[in-house]
Amino acid sequence: MGLDIYHLHIDDDVTDFPVIIDVEQAQFQKIVQFSRKKTNQYIDFERLLSDHGFSAQDYYQALHQREMSGIGKFSDSFYFCPTGELDPMNPTQTGLYFTDKRSFFAPRPQLPPNVLKRLKTFKIKQYPMVDRLEDVVYTKQIGYQRNAVADAFFNGFLPDGMFVEKSYAQRIFELTIAEAQQNFRTSFLDNWDDQRSLVVVSW
Incomplete structure (x- = not known):
C-alpha cells in the first residue's frame, strides 16, 4: 500500500489536474467560487x-x-x-x-x-460508459510527498480525502517522519494559500 499526498493550488485556467468537489459540503464553501462544470465519463x-x-x-x-x-x-x-x-x-x-x-x-x-x-x-x-456533469476545480501541483508518515496517520485520515484548511496540513506535518519534515514544510506549509490551497491524500 502506498500513500500519496498532494498540495494543489486552484488555477484560473483549465489544467490537466481537475479535482471533483462536492459543492454542498461546508468544508469546500470557500473554494466553490472557483468551481466549474465538467462532463466526466465513467463505466456504467x-x-x-x-x-x-x-x-x-x-x-x-x-x-x-x-x-x-x-x-x-x-x-x-x-x-x-x-x-x-x-x-x-x-x-x-x-x-x-x-x-x-x-x-x-x-x-x-x-x-x-x-x-x-x-x-x-x-x-x-x-x-458501457455514462456521462456525468460534475463540479470541479482546476489545479496545479505545488507539493508532493510519498509515504514518510507515522502509522498514526492512517488512524486520523481516511483514504482519498481532500482538505482546504491549513490545520490539516499542519497535522500531516506532525505525523510526517523527521527526515521528511523539512521537505513537507517547504512544499506544503510555506507555500500555503488560504484561498486556493487544497491537500489530497490517497492510498
Whole structure:
C-alpha cells in the first residue's frame, strides 16, 4: 500500500489536474467560487451487469484491478460479489468477473483459488460508459510527498480525502517522519494559500 499526498493550488485556467468537489459540503464553501462544470465519463456498472442478465442490486464491487496493456494503455478488471457475501476472498456464492484485457487465451483472473472455484468470467470488448456533469476545480501541483508518515496517520485520515484548511496540513506535518519534515514544510506549509490551497491524500 502506498500513500500519496498532494498540495494543489486552484488555477484560473483549465489544467490537466481537475479535482471533483462536492459543492454542498461546508468544508469546500470557500473554494466553490472557483468551481466549474465538467462532463466526466465513467463505466456504467448498472448497465454492465444488466447487459449480462444480472441486477446491480444483487451484487457489489469487491475488487478493481488495473494493468498496463501497452504504451499509455490500461486494462481494467472488476470482481463483483453477491450482496450479503461477507468475505469476498472466501465466498460461498458465485461471483462475477469482468475484464477488457486483450489476450489470445481465456482471461485468467488474479484471484485466490477459493474465489476462482466460484466465479463466472466475462471478457468485455468495451465497457458501457455514462456521462456525468460534475463540479470541479482546476489545479496545479505545488507539493508532493510519498509515504514518510507515522502509522498514526492512517488512524486520523481516511483514504482519498481532500482538505482546504491549513490545520490539516499542519497535522500531516506532525505525523510526517523527521527526515521528511523539512521537505513537507517547504512544499506544503510555506507555500500555503488560504484561498486556493487544497491537500489530497490517497492510498
